[in-house]
Amino acid sequence: MPSAADIDHNLSLIHARIEQAAGRAGRKASEITLVAVSKTFGPDAVRAAVRAGQTAFGENRVQELATKAGALAGEPIEWHLIGHLQSNKVRKAVGVATWIQSIDSLDLLERVDAAARELGVRRKVLLQVDLAQEATKFGAQPRELPALVSAALEAKALELGGLMMIPPFAETPEDSRPWFRQLREIRDRLIDDGVPAERLGHLSMGMSGDFEVAVEEGATIVRVGTAIFGGRVSV
Numbered sequence: 001m002p003s004a005a006d007i008d009h010n011l012s013l014i015h016a017r018i019e020q021a022a023g024r025a026g027r028k029a030s031e032i033t034l035v036a037v038s039k040t041f042g043p044d045a046v047r048a049a050v051r052a053g054q055t056a057f058g059e060n061r062v063q064e065l066a067t068k069a070g071a072l073a074g075e076p077i078e079w080h081l082i083g084h085l086q087s088n089k090v091r092k093a094v095g096v097a098t099w100i101q102s103i104d105s106l107d108l109l110e111r112v113d114a115a116a117r118e119l120g121v122r123r124k125v126l127l128q129v130d131l132a133q134e135a136t137k138f139g140a141q142p143r144e145l146p147a148l149v150s151a152a153l154e155a156k157a158l159e160l161g162g163l164m165m166i167p168p169f170a171e172t173p174e175d176s177r178p179w180f181r182q183l184r185e186i187r188d189r190l191i192d193d194g195v196p197a198e199r200l201g202h203l204s205m206g207m208s209g210d211f212e213v214a215v216e217e218g219a220t221i222v223r224v225g226t227a228i229f230g231g232r233v234s235v
């Protein structure tokens with residue numbers, strides 16, 4: 001695990017870089033939420049980040065999320081599930097994650113809504129979009145979005161917040177720009193077609209390698225792991 005001082009330092013650097021990228025795009029850094037992706041790192045690393053002022057954390061596996069959230073109960077943390085959600089883990093995920101960023105089918109949306117109602121909680125959801133149509137990636141196809149958005153707007157215990165995307169692997173940050181732009185344009189088109197803008201306010205895009213480009217293209221949530229916690233041994 002990186003030292004607490006390293007984590008604190010890395011977070012400061014990332015905030016400065018977000019601020020600069022926002023400035024280049026004429027945006028305010030306060031519009032952008034940094035989600036610290038803590039997968040594979042233990043509770044101590046998360047606690048160090050919390051001490052440095054970080055509150056939003058992302059995990060991509062439900063069991064790891066649940067275990068970590070349990071170990072860190074009482075800390076001022078808002079958990080984001082950012083990985084694929086299997087139907088048999090919905091209840092567990094909804095129990096701990098305030099945000100579920102990886103909704104990619106009607107079936108999953110309905111299961112998450114049902115679990116939230118049963119547990120008596122409200123959850124924020126993002127719709128994950130697969131722009132590159134990669135067989136290895138999860139996400140809804142753009143043409144499926146209107147139906148998904150309608151269903152999300154009707155869900156009883158869910159608040160639709162926007163869209164999320166993982167672009168194809170990129171050699172350079174600029175390679176991601178067209179994907180980020182496409183996600184923003186898809187969002188804008190949905191709003192033009194009548195979806196309330198405040199229900200699609202969030203674009204979750206950008207990771208360690210390309211979050212500045214994402215901010216320039218309109219990201220409101222960036223998901224950064226390696227640049228905060230260092231390299232992962234396994235994912």
Ligand SMILES: *Cc1c(COP(=O)(O)O)cnc(C)c1O
Nearest residue numbers: 037060082207208223224225226
């Ligand atoms: C791991 C992960 C990230 C963070 O990736 P880094 O390159 O380490 O910043 C972001 N989003 C998702 C969905 C991830 O699984």
